[in-house]
Amino acid sequence: MSVARPARPPEPAPPDSVRLAEALIFCAPAPMTEADLAARLPPGTDVPALLAEIARTYAPRGITLARVAGGYAFRTAPDLAPCLRGASPEPRKLSRAALETLAIVAYHQPVTRAEIEEIRGVTTSKGSLDLLLETGWVRLRGRRRTPGRPVTYGTTPAFLDHFGLDAVSDLPGLDELKGLGLIEGRLPAGVRLRQPSDTAVPDEDPLAPGEDAAD
Amino acid sequence: MSVARPARPPEPAPPDSVRLAEALIFCAPAPMTEADLAARLPPGTDVPALLAEIARTYAPRGITLARVAGGYAFRTAPDLAPCLRGASPEPRKLSRAALETLAIVAYHQPVTRAEIEEIRGVTTSKGSLDLLLETGWVRLRGRRRTPGRPVTYGTTPAFLDHFGLDAVSDLPGLDELKGLGLIEGRLPAGVRLRQPSDTAVPDEDPLAPGEDAAD
């Protein structure tokens, strides 16, 4: 199909706030939240409506507006994946062990290393968590309020961005797993798991000011 | 001007070759030449006409097709530049020396410059500490009650905030660094690895008023 139609009239210009929002999202190094946008757009801008407008405009195109990690970013359309592969170097593939560890961190977060090992039934090979920390998908969250105060792990916004998720609660199959009671499974005495959350949980973190864990 | 018009029909989809070309240009790490595009688009595609079509479509928008360095790339519209200045620039990376110094301040605080040098085994340039003060992650804490009353350094709440920590004692200790595979084997007695804490210590005096602005 020929696309060259010289007589075609120029496209109508979108409002300036839409143009600015497009530019801001395009040049941001990470997904932009509605709050980020509101702070940079003219006061009184209806940011959700504006984002809906941009999403609608770009939906049929090769570049689309994606909602990821609690914000907005331009991404290539998913259906073009086969034609785009090889356009940039293939990212490192995770080993099965690392992928499983990542899934445990994602679905059970906040989770300790001992709990990861309990679920997998094997000692987590050294470097598996380190690799996930290095990719920037897993982070140290804090410490569990149990004896030994183990460090807890959780996922990062980069993890959500990488897997095209808006929030941890959007993890595929999460509701089903919760329904089957497989997220709140049996764990060693004194340890309870809850549904994943990347916000603070009651038996985690907040250290009293001045609390000293010095050895 | 309101942009939310719920009754608006969906945009007509552009031809697949246009969508693919948009995506290719968008995700390429460098501007794409007509030859690069021709090689990745279906054989027989009229690349110049297709580029003209994309340019026409994006001309009124916040993101436009620009001809740069002999190829094509998407850029924000030139007229928006004043509004984009300072919009989420890419973060600056710390040098290895600065990162190490920061880590030592975090783990060994309160720590004097001489102690940092002793721990690192190399002379720490004043620039390194100045840079860390500039990041807002390191602060002057007080003065050590030893001859010369050297200034002590520690971390700030902004440090905790940036690294997602609730308290300095949430930094992983020796066992956890080992568990992550970051430290192998035993450390000799001379090499201390601290369980960090940022509580007040007895041999430290607070800074005199206004003294923290001095250095």
Next chain:
Amino acid sequence: MPGSPLPPDVTDRDAFEEAGPEAPEGAAFVVDVDGFEGPLDLLLELARRQKVDLARISILALVEQYLAFVEEARRLRLELAGDYLVMAAWLAYLKSRLLLPAPPRDPGPAAGDLAEALASRLRRLEAIRAAAAMLAGRAQLGRDVFGRGATLPEPASAAPGPFGATLHELIAAYARQRQERARAQVTLPPRSVWSLVDARAALGRLIGRRDDWTDLDSYLAQYLADPKRRATVRASSLSAVLELAREGQILLRQERPFAPIQIRTAGA
């Protein structure tokens, strides 16, 4: 039990990590258990072969298959990693609990609860495997969907960006620094050695004054006080008294093996 307990198409480095080059010659037949990441994974695979819902598997049949697997590995003189044997021991206990009536007033958990706990662990591992597969199957950034590829030219007079570093970079920097310091600072504690010459000189001074049979150790009391020096003092003084005896200066006797060594001057 249907078929061989040994999957024909597998090799597991983890499971056989202890079978080095000096593995017994008899283990010529290579049992391939690739992909098994520990005993729980093996159990899950065995359970899958029951081709029923994990909720309805026979734990007893599963236990028997696992024990048969371990038995077969033993028959082939394969060294299984400790984890597999620990699990085998626990499963053997579970099997006995499942088959035998519970002893009266048994304080331990009911056999049914133990079996259910195992089934629940297997279901949880299977669920997380399924979740991992779903995650891996999603359109991934940099593989299926792409973000803006190019770094944009900085707009003129742009303020310098904020400083960025991740927690991982920070702790890795600390660990690397400490590790490097550790390597740079290897100091061996100075060994304190009592030489043969020292021993001869000391014993020569002491023995000359006594002409009755005396325990060697009683001469050495002051030197043996330091635990770090005990070994070197004993070794050197034994060599010294043997030398002195060979030269005819002293006599040695020991009533039985490991009894105190006694000495006296030869001239008495």
